[in-house]
Amino acid sequence: WSRLAEGLARTASNLGQGITDLVSKRKLDADTLEELEDVLIRADLGVETSMRIVETVGKGRHDKMISPEEVKRLIAEEVERILIPVAQPLVVDAAHKPFVVLMVGVNGSGKTTTIGKLAAQWRTEGRKVVLAAGDTFRAAAIEQLKVWGARTGATVIAREQGSDAAGVAHEAVVEARATGADILMVDTAGRLQNRTELMAELEKVVRVIKKLEPSAPHAVLLVLDATVGQNALSQVEAFTRIAGVTGLVMTKLDGTARGGILVAIAAKHKLPVHLIGVGEAAEDLQPFAARDFARAIAG
Numbered sequence: 001w002s003r004l005a006e007g008l009a010r011t012a013s014n015l016g017q018g019i020t021d022l023v024s025k026r027k028l029d030a031d032t033l034e035e036l037e038d039v040l041i042r043a044d045l046g047v048e049t050s051m052r053i054v055e056t057v058g059k060g061r062h063d064k065m066i067s068p069e070e071v072k073r074l075i076a077e078e079v080e081r082i083l084i085p086v087a088q089p090l091v092v093d094a095a096h097k098p099f100v101v102l103m104v105g106v107n108g109s110g111k112t113t114t115i116g117k118l119a120a121q122w123r124t125e126g127r128k129v130v131l132a133a134g135d136t137f138r139a140a141a142i143e144q145l146k147v148w149g150a151r152t153g154a155t156v157i158a159r160e161q162g163s164d165a166a167g168v169a170h171e172a173v174v175e176a177r178a179t180g181a182d183i184l185m186v187d188t189a190g191r192l193q194n195r196t197e198l199m200a201e202l203e204k205v206v207r208v209i210k211k212l213e214p215s216a217p218h219a220v221l222l223v224l225d226a227t228v229g230q231n232a233l234s235q236v237e238a239f240t241r242i243a244g245v246t247g248l249v250m251t252k253l254d255g256t257a258r259g260g261i262l263v264a265i266a267a268k269h270k271l272p273v274h275l276i277g278v279g280e281a282a283e284d285l286q287p288f289a290a291r292d293f294a295r296a297i298a299g
Protein backbone atom coordinates (compact mmCIF):
# COMPACT_ATOMS: atom_id res chain seq x y z
CA TRP A 1 0.00 0.00 0.00
CA SER A 2 2.75 2.50 0.87
CA ARG A 3 4.48 1.96 -2.50
CA LEU A 4 1.14 2.38 -4.22
CA ALA A 5 0.27 5.55 -2.32
CA GLU A 6 3.76 6.91 -2.94
CA GLY A 7 3.56 6.02 -6.62
CA LEU A 8 0.19 7.65 -7.05
CA ALA A 9 1.15 10.74 -5.06
CA ARG A 10 1.08 13.09 -8.05
CA THR A 11 -2.38 12.04 -9.15
CA ALA A 12 -3.56 12.18 -5.55
CA SER A 13 -2.17 15.62 -4.82
CA ASN A 14 -3.58 16.96 -8.07
CA LEU A 15 -7.05 15.61 -7.42
CA GLY A 16 -7.01 15.93 -3.64
CA GLN A 17 -5.81 19.54 -3.68
CA GLY A 18 -8.41 20.44 -6.31
CA ILE A 19 -11.17 19.01 -4.14
CA THR A 20 -9.92 20.66 -0.95
CA ASP A 21 -9.58 24.05 -2.63
CA LEU A 22 -13.07 23.75 -4.00
CA VAL A 23 -15.21 22.48 -1.14
CA SER A 24 -13.51 23.63 2.05
CA LYS A 25 -15.22 27.02 2.15
CA ARG A 26 -18.26 26.46 -0.02
CA LYS A 27 -21.63 24.79 0.10
CA LEU A 28 -22.27 21.89 -2.24
CA ASP A 29 -24.47 23.95 -4.56
CA ALA A 30 -24.90 23.56 -8.31
CA ASP A 31 -21.87 25.76 -9.10
CA THR A 32 -19.61 23.86 -6.72
CA LEU A 33 -20.74 20.53 -8.15
CA GLU A 34 -20.09 21.74 -11.67
CA GLU A 35 -16.61 22.85 -10.70
CA LEU A 36 -16.05 19.54 -8.97
CA GLU A 37 -16.93 17.86 -12.25
CA ASP A 38 -14.27 19.99 -13.98
CA VAL A 39 -11.67 19.01 -11.39
CA LEU A 40 -12.42 15.33 -12.04
CA ILE A 41 -12.35 15.76 -15.82
CA ARG A 42 -9.01 17.58 -15.58
CA ALA A 43 -7.70 14.59 -13.61
CA ASP A 44 -8.49 12.45 -16.68
CA LEU A 45 -11.40 10.48 -15.20
CA GLY A 46 -13.47 11.11 -18.31
CA VAL A 47 -16.65 13.14 -18.77
CA GLU A 48 -19.19 10.39 -18.16
CA THR A 49 -17.42 9.04 -15.12
CA SER A 50 -17.00 12.52 -13.68
CA MET A 51 -20.72 13.22 -14.13
CA ARG A 52 -21.59 9.94 -12.45
CA ILE A 53 -19.32 10.68 -9.49
CA VAL A 54 -20.66 14.22 -9.04
CA GLU A 55 -24.21 12.89 -9.10
CA THR A 56 -23.38 10.48 -6.28
CA VAL A 57 -21.59 13.16 -4.27
CA GLY A 58 -24.47 15.62 -4.67
CA LYS A 59 -27.28 13.21 -3.90
CA GLY A 60 -29.08 14.36 -0.74
CA ARG A 61 -26.32 16.88 0.01
CA HIS A 62 -27.31 19.88 -2.09
CA ASP A 63 -26.49 23.23 -0.47
CA LYS A 64 -24.84 21.54 2.50
CA MET A 65 -21.33 22.16 3.78
CA ILE A 66 -19.38 18.94 3.34
CA SER A 67 -15.78 18.52 4.47
CA PRO A 68 -13.12 17.80 1.81
CA GLU A 69 -12.42 14.49 3.55
CA GLU A 70 -16.06 13.46 3.22
CA VAL A 71 -16.13 14.44 -0.47
CA LYS A 72 -12.92 12.48 -1.09
CA ARG A 73 -14.38 9.47 0.66
CA LEU A 74 -17.53 9.63 -1.50
CA ILE A 75 -15.42 9.95 -4.64
CA ALA A 76 -13.21 7.02 -3.62
CA GLU A 77 -16.29 4.87 -3.00
CA GLU A 78 -17.79 5.65 -6.39
CA VAL A 79 -14.45 5.09 -8.16
CA GLU A 80 -14.12 1.79 -6.32
CA ARG A 81 -17.56 0.72 -7.59
CA ILE A 82 -16.38 1.41 -11.15
CA LEU A 83 -13.11 -0.45 -10.66
CA ILE A 84 -14.30 -3.55 -8.81
CA PRO A 85 -15.58 -5.40 -11.90
CA VAL A 86 -12.33 -4.86 -13.85
CA ALA A 87 -9.83 -5.53 -11.08
CA GLN A 88 -8.90 -9.09 -11.89
CA PRO A 89 -5.59 -10.76 -11.10
CA LEU A 90 -3.56 -12.26 -13.91
CA VAL A 91 -4.09 -15.96 -13.39
CA VAL A 92 -1.53 -18.34 -14.83
CA ASP A 93 -3.49 -21.48 -15.67
CA ALA A 94 -1.19 -24.39 -14.88
CA ALA A 95 -3.22 -26.57 -17.26
CA HIS A 96 -1.30 -24.82 -20.02
CA LYS A 97 2.36 -25.58 -20.04
CA PRO A 98 3.68 -23.25 -21.20
CA PHE A 99 1.12 -20.59 -20.37
CA VAL A 100 1.69 -18.19 -23.27
CA VAL A 101 1.41 -14.44 -22.73
CA LEU A 102 1.57 -12.06 -25.70
CA MET A 103 2.55 -8.51 -24.78
CA VAL A 104 1.32 -5.70 -27.00
CA GLY A 105 1.37 -1.90 -26.84
CA VAL A 106 3.00 1.12 -28.45
CA ASN A 107 6.75 1.64 -28.22
CA GLY A 108 7.81 3.11 -24.93
CA SER A 109 4.68 2.04 -23.06
CA GLY A 110 6.71 -0.29 -20.84
CA LYS A 111 6.20 -3.70 -22.47
CA THR A 112 9.75 -4.95 -22.14
CA THR A 113 10.10 -3.64 -18.58
CA THR A 114 6.79 -5.25 -17.59
CA ILE A 115 7.93 -8.57 -19.06
CA GLY A 116 11.13 -8.28 -17.02
CA LYS A 117 9.26 -7.45 -13.82
CA LEU A 118 6.82 -10.34 -14.32
CA ALA A 119 9.72 -12.68 -15.06
CA ALA A 120 11.38 -11.57 -11.82
CA GLN A 121 8.21 -12.18 -9.80
CA TRP A 122 7.50 -15.57 -11.35
CA ARG A 123 11.10 -16.69 -11.03
CA THR A 124 10.98 -15.82 -7.34
CA GLU A 125 8.02 -18.17 -7.08
CA GLY A 126 10.18 -20.83 -8.64
CA ARG A 127 8.49 -20.93 -12.01
CA LYS A 128 10.38 -21.63 -15.20
CA VAL A 129 10.09 -18.71 -17.60
CA VAL A 130 11.02 -18.23 -21.26
CA LEU A 131 11.08 -14.77 -22.89
CA ALA A 132 10.81 -14.21 -26.64
CA ALA A 133 12.46 -11.03 -27.92
CA GLY A 134 9.77 -10.40 -30.51
CA ASP A 135 10.34 -6.64 -30.73
CA THR A 136 12.89 -7.23 -33.45
CA PHE A 137 12.79 -3.63 -34.67
CA ARG A 138 14.67 -2.17 -31.77
CA ALA A 139 18.08 -3.47 -30.80
CA ALA A 140 17.58 -1.85 -27.38
CA ALA A 141 14.47 -3.94 -26.70
CA ILE A 142 16.38 -7.14 -27.50
CA GLU A 143 19.30 -6.11 -25.28
CA GLN A 144 16.98 -5.03 -22.47
CA LEU A 145 15.24 -8.42 -22.49
CA LYS A 146 18.60 -10.20 -22.35
CA VAL A 147 19.52 -8.13 -19.30
CA TRP A 148 16.25 -9.10 -17.57
CA GLY A 149 16.92 -12.73 -18.52
CA ALA A 150 20.38 -12.66 -16.95
CA ARG A 151 19.03 -10.89 -13.87
CA THR A 152 16.11 -13.25 -13.28
CA GLY A 153 17.32 -16.56 -14.67
CA ALA A 154 14.68 -16.64 -17.38
CA THR A 155 15.70 -18.11 -20.75
CA VAL A 156 15.72 -15.51 -23.51
CA ILE A 157 15.18 -16.43 -27.15
CA ALA A 158 16.50 -13.62 -29.35
CA ARG A 159 17.77 -13.09 -32.85
CA GLU A 160 19.50 -10.10 -34.39
CA GLN A 161 17.65 -6.84 -35.01
CA GLY A 162 15.45 -6.87 -38.10
CA SER A 163 14.81 -10.60 -38.10
CA ASP A 164 11.36 -12.14 -38.35
CA ALA A 165 9.36 -11.80 -35.11
CA ALA A 166 7.30 -14.91 -35.92
CA GLY A 167 10.53 -16.89 -36.24
CA VAL A 168 11.56 -15.81 -32.77
CA ALA A 169 8.12 -16.74 -31.41
CA HIS A 170 8.31 -20.17 -33.05
CA GLU A 171 11.74 -20.86 -31.60
CA ALA A 172 10.56 -19.70 -28.18
CA VAL A 173 7.54 -22.04 -28.14
CA VAL A 174 9.76 -24.95 -29.16
CA GLU A 175 12.24 -24.05 -26.39
CA ALA A 176 9.51 -23.60 -23.78
CA ARG A 177 7.98 -26.97 -24.60
CA ALA A 178 11.29 -28.79 -24.76
CA THR A 179 12.39 -27.46 -21.37
CA GLY A 180 9.00 -27.80 -19.65
CA ALA A 181 8.68 -24.06 -19.01
CA ASP A 182 5.67 -22.85 -17.02
CA ILE A 183 5.36 -19.50 -18.76
CA LEU A 184 6.36 -18.02 -22.10
CA MET A 185 6.14 -14.26 -22.56
CA VAL A 186 6.38 -12.88 -26.08
CA ASP A 187 7.46 -9.27 -26.58
CA THR A 188 6.23 -7.51 -29.73
CA ALA A 189 6.98 -4.33 -31.66
CA GLY A 190 4.53 -1.49 -31.12
CA ARG A 191 4.57 0.58 -34.25
CA LEU A 192 1.03 1.87 -34.19
CA GLN A 193 2.01 4.43 -36.86
CA ASN A 194 1.83 1.60 -39.38
CA ARG A 195 -1.26 -0.31 -38.39
CA THR A 196 -1.43 -2.59 -41.42
CA GLU A 197 2.11 -3.84 -40.91
CA LEU A 198 1.65 -4.13 -37.17
CA MET A 199 -1.53 -6.12 -37.63
CA ALA A 200 0.10 -8.41 -40.19
CA GLU A 201 3.05 -9.01 -37.90
CA LEU A 202 0.93 -9.73 -34.82
CA GLU A 203 -1.32 -12.06 -36.83
CA LYS A 204 1.72 -13.94 -38.08
CA VAL A 205 3.16 -14.25 -34.58
CA VAL A 206 -0.17 -15.60 -33.28
CA ARG A 207 -0.51 -18.01 -36.22
CA VAL A 208 2.95 -19.44 -35.62
CA ILE A 209 2.30 -19.84 -31.89
CA LYS A 210 -1.05 -21.54 -32.56
CA LYS A 211 0.53 -24.04 -34.92
CA LEU A 212 2.46 -25.48 -31.98
CA GLU A 213 0.04 -24.56 -29.16
CA PRO A 214 -3.52 -24.34 -30.54
CA SER A 215 -4.97 -22.88 -27.32
CA ALA A 216 -2.34 -20.11 -27.13
CA PRO A 217 -1.90 -17.24 -26.58
CA HIS A 218 -3.60 -17.68 -23.22
CA ALA A 219 -3.38 -14.00 -22.40
CA VAL A 220 -2.90 -10.94 -24.61
CA LEU A 221 -1.85 -8.08 -22.38
CA LEU A 222 -2.00 -4.50 -23.58
CA VAL A 223 0.55 -2.32 -21.82
CA LEU A 224 -0.52 1.32 -21.47
CA ASP A 225 1.56 4.30 -20.34
CA ALA A 226 -0.50 6.39 -17.89
CA THR A 227 1.42 9.57 -18.77
CA VAL A 228 -0.21 9.75 -22.23
CA GLY A 229 -3.57 10.46 -20.58
CA GLN A 230 -6.55 10.42 -22.93
CA ASN A 231 -4.44 8.92 -25.75
CA ALA A 232 -4.54 5.65 -23.86
CA LEU A 233 -8.24 5.34 -24.74
CA SER A 234 -7.53 5.27 -28.47
CA GLN A 235 -4.71 2.77 -27.91
CA VAL A 236 -7.18 0.46 -26.17
CA GLU A 237 -9.56 0.78 -29.12
CA ALA A 238 -6.84 0.14 -31.73
CA PHE A 239 -5.20 -2.83 -30.00
CA THR A 240 -8.50 -4.45 -29.03
CA ARG A 241 -9.32 -4.54 -32.72
CA ILE A 242 -5.85 -5.58 -33.88
CA ALA A 243 -4.78 -8.03 -31.22
CA GLY A 244 -7.78 -9.36 -29.25
CA VAL A 245 -6.60 -7.93 -25.96
CA THR A 246 -7.65 -9.98 -22.91
CA GLY A 247 -6.37 -7.65 -20.20
CA LEU A 248 -4.56 -4.43 -19.38
CA VAL A 249 -1.42 -3.35 -17.60
CA MET A 250 -0.97 0.35 -16.84
CA THR A 251 2.58 1.58 -16.27
CA LYS A 252 4.25 4.80 -15.08
CA LEU A 253 1.47 5.74 -12.69
CA ASP A 254 4.28 7.09 -10.51
CA GLY A 255 5.43 9.64 -13.06
CA THR A 256 2.14 11.36 -13.68
CA ALA A 257 -0.82 13.26 -12.31
CA ARG A 258 -2.97 11.52 -14.92
CA GLY A 259 -3.71 8.28 -13.07
CA GLY A 260 -7.44 8.99 -13.39
CA ILE A 261 -7.23 7.72 -16.96
CA LEU A 262 -7.38 4.19 -15.61
CA VAL A 263 -10.84 4.92 -14.22
CA ALA A 264 -12.01 6.33 -17.56
CA ILE A 265 -10.74 3.21 -19.35
CA ALA A 266 -12.36 0.90 -16.81
CA ALA A 267 -15.71 2.66 -17.15
CA LYS A 268 -15.60 2.69 -20.95
CA HIS A 269 -14.01 -0.61 -21.95
CA LYS A 270 -14.66 -2.94 -19.04
CA LEU A 271 -11.51 -4.91 -19.88
CA PRO A 272 -9.81 -6.65 -16.96
CA VAL A 273 -7.03 -4.57 -15.42
CA HIS A 274 -4.44 -7.00 -14.07
CA LEU A 275 -1.42 -4.99 -13.03
CA ILE A 276 -0.14 -1.48 -12.48
CA GLY A 277 3.39 -0.11 -12.58
CA VAL A 278 4.28 2.48 -9.94
CA GLY A 279 8.06 2.54 -10.38
CA GLU A 280 11.04 0.92 -12.05
CA ALA A 281 11.75 -1.93 -9.62
CA ALA A 282 10.31 -5.43 -10.07
CA GLU A 283 8.15 -5.06 -6.96
CA ASP A 284 6.69 -1.84 -8.36
CA LEU A 285 4.57 -3.93 -10.68
CA GLN A 286 1.58 -4.61 -8.45
CA PRO A 287 -1.69 -6.50 -8.76
CA PHE A 288 -4.45 -4.01 -9.42
CA ALA A 289 -6.67 -3.58 -6.36
CA ALA A 290 -9.84 -1.50 -6.82
CA ARG A 291 -10.16 -0.26 -3.25
CA ASP A 292 -6.51 0.66 -2.75
CA PHE A 293 -6.31 2.42 -6.09
CA ALA A 294 -9.55 4.36 -5.52
CA ARG A 295 -8.40 5.49 -2.07
CA ALA A 296 -4.94 6.36 -3.32
CA ILE A 297 -6.05 8.63 -6.17
CA ALA A 298 -8.76 10.51 -4.29
CA GLY A 299 -6.02 12.13 -2.18
Ligand code: GDP
Binding pocket: 105, 106, 107, 108, 109, 110, 111, 112, 113, 114, 141, 144, 190, 223, 251, 252, 253, 254, 255, 276, 277, 278, 279, 280, 284
Ligand atom coordinates in the same frame (compact mmCIF):
# COMPACT_ATOMS: atom_id res chain seq x y z
P1 GDP B 1 8.55 -0.75 -24.54
O1 GDP B 1 9.05 0.03 -25.70
O2 GDP B 1 7.05 -0.79 -24.52
O3 GDP B 1 9.15 -2.10 -24.41
O4 GDP B 1 8.93 0.10 -23.24
P2 GDP B 1 10.10 -0.13 -22.18
O5 GDP B 1 9.84 -1.33 -21.38
O6 GDP B 1 11.40 -0.02 -22.87
O7 GDP B 1 9.88 1.12 -21.20
C1 GDP B 1 10.10 2.44 -21.57
C2 GDP B 1 10.59 3.22 -20.35
O8 GDP B 1 9.59 3.29 -19.36
C3 GDP B 1 11.80 2.61 -19.67
O9 GDP B 1 12.72 3.63 -19.37
C4 GDP B 1 11.23 1.98 -18.40
O10 GDP B 1 12.17 1.94 -17.35
C5 GDP B 1 10.10 2.92 -18.08
N1 GDP B 1 9.03 2.31 -17.29
C6 GDP B 1 8.30 1.20 -17.53
N2 GDP B 1 7.37 0.98 -16.57
C7 GDP B 1 7.50 1.98 -15.68
C8 GDP B 1 6.80 2.35 -14.44
O11 GDP B 1 5.85 1.70 -13.98
N3 GDP B 1 7.23 3.48 -13.83
C9 GDP B 1 8.26 4.24 -14.32
N4 GDP B 1 8.60 5.34 -13.64
N5 GDP B 1 8.91 3.95 -15.45
C10 GDP B 1 8.55 2.83 -16.12
